[in-house]
Amino acid sequence: MALQHIPPIQCLLTFEAVARLRHAGRAADELCVTASAVSHRIRQLEAHVGFKLFGRSDFSLTADGAAYLANVRAGLAALQATPLGAAAQRATRLRIAVTPTFSRVFLMPRLELFRNVYPDIELVLQVSIPLLDVTAEQADLEVRYGTGAYADCEHRLLLEEQVVPACSPSYLNEFGPFDGFRTEAEIASARLIRSPLEPWGTWFASCGIDQPEPNVGSQFNDLGLVYDAAASGFGVALVRQKMGAAWFESGRLVPLSDRAVPSPHRHTICWQPGALERWECAAFADWLVQSLR
Numbered sequence: 001m002a003l004q005h006i007p008p009i010q011c012l013l014t015f016e017a018v019a020r021l022r023h024a025g026r027a028a029d030e031l032c033v034t035a036s037a038v039s040h041r042i043r044q045l046e047a048h049v050g051f052k053l054f055g056r057s058d059f060s061l062t063a064d065g066a067a068y069l070a071n072v073r074a075g076l077a078a079l080q081a082t083p084l085g086a087a088a089q090r091a092t093r094l095r096i097a098v099t100p101t102f103s104r105v106f107l108m109p110r111l112e113l114f115r116n117v118y119p120d121i122e123l124v125l126q127v128s129i130p131l132l133d134v135t136a137e138q139a140d141l142e143v144r145y146g147t148g149a150y151a152d153c154e155h156r157l158l159l160e161e162q163v164v165p166a167c168s169p170s171y172l173n174e175f176g177p178f179d180g181f182r183t184e185a186e187i188a189s190a191r192l193i194r195s196p197l198e199p200w201g202t203w204f205a206s207c208g209i210d211q212p213e214p215n216v217g218s219q220f221n222d223l224g225l226v227y228d229a230a231a232s233g234f235g236v237a238l239v240r241q242k243m244g245a246a247w248f249e250s251g252r253l254v255p256l257s258d259r260a261v262p263s264p265h266r267h268t269i270c271w272q273p274g275a276l277e278r279w280e281c282a283a284f285a286d287w288l289v290q291s292l293r
Contacts (some may be wrong), residue, residue, distance in 0.1 A: 003269055007044075007049065008044070008045075008048075009039045009079070010041060010118075011045040011048070012046050012075065013076070014027065014038055014045070014073060015042060015080050016069065016072055016073060018038065018059055019053075019061060022058065023079075024038045024039065024059070024144065024173055034117070036283075037284070040280075040283035040286070042278075043279040044120075044279040045281070047278075047279055049065040051068075054066065069071075075219075093121075093122045093124060094121055094123055094281065095137075095282045096284065097140070097142040098128055098142070099128050099129075099130045099143055099144070099145045100224065101243065102172075105224070105243050107143075107288075109182040114284070114291075118287075119124070120223065130146070133150075134242060136150050138285055139270060140271070140275060140280075141270070141281055142269070143158065143268045143269050143288075144268050145268075146265055146268070148215045149265050150270055153270040153272055154270070154271055154273055154276075156187055156289055157266060157268055157269055158264060158266070158267040158269050159181065159242065159243060159267040159288060159292055160266045161240040161242055161243060161262075161263050162240070162261060163203070163240055163241070163260060164200060164235050164256070164260040164284070165181045165237070165239075165255070166231065166238075166244070166248070166253040166255045167236045167254065168233045171233045172254055174233075174255075175189070178256045180256070180257045180258070181257050182207040184209055185226045187204075187209070191217055191218075191235030192225055192235055193218050193220070193221075193229055193234055193237040194214055194238075195219060195222075195223070195224070195238075196221065196263070197263070197265065198223065198238045198240070200238060201261075202264060203238055206261040217235060223240065227247045227253065229243050231247055231252055236256065237253075239253060240263060241260055269285055269289070271285070
């Protein structure tokens with residue numbers, strides 16, 4: 001048998017543990033993974049071999065599953081004696097389109113945890129342009145930033161945020177103080193950093209101010225650039241509390257109000273109908289939703 005037809009070793013270990021323990025939770029504890037990861041690995045293995053391994057919710061083996069278990073146990077015993085496990089793994093490629101700052105702030109710091117649980121998934125990351133939902137090429141899953149009204153795909157909410165006006169300590173020392181940044185006079189006295197990704201109308205409405213979006217001032221089409229510009233003294237920006245946490249915690253930005261207001265935009269993971277029938281798509285979507293809770 002060619003190595004490319006051998007199932008991933010993690011799937012075989014999971015199948016053996018579930019069959020032996022007759023319980024997904026105990027198998028997850030033994031393998032140091034989540035119960036969701038156990039479920040996805042079993043689905044992956046069933047997709048690979050082409051038949052059901054377990055017949056009922058009590059993890060009773062099907063006839064095919066029982067016969068396959070004997071072969072799996074014999075193979076695992078052989079692998080324990082020889083260093084073939086790594087060579088036997090088969091990578092599954094998964095293409096993810098993700099917006100730039102979300103990737104830097106939320107995804108990349110967590111990817112090692114995903115890789116540890118799903119070492120047989122080879123991730124290919126590409127940039128998705130916020131609000132426009134444009135990607136360089138077709139992806140299996142896409143993280144979108146916008147209002148969430150996506151009729152062209154299926155989706156799950158990832159992250160809703162509140163925003164607060166913020167600036168650098170040096171800008172505050174030079175142009176402050178501000179008393180909550182909620183009056184027309186205070187707002188008019190400041191340089192507002194603009195971005196279509198975070199409209200100032202959100203803050204204006206919360207303050208009872210009826211005025212259009214500012215048409216002067218520095219403008220950026222990436223939230224990370226907005227926050228960096230504010231930290232560099234360009235002016236006052238509307239900053240998402242979770243996405244901007246690193247800027248606040250480091251002291252590069254200081255909030256100008258003790259209250260925050262909901263942003264009209266949110267992060268959503270999207271896919272075409274049927275995509276989650278692929279075990280790797282379902283595994284990544286579940287993992288990302290859980291990791292952001």
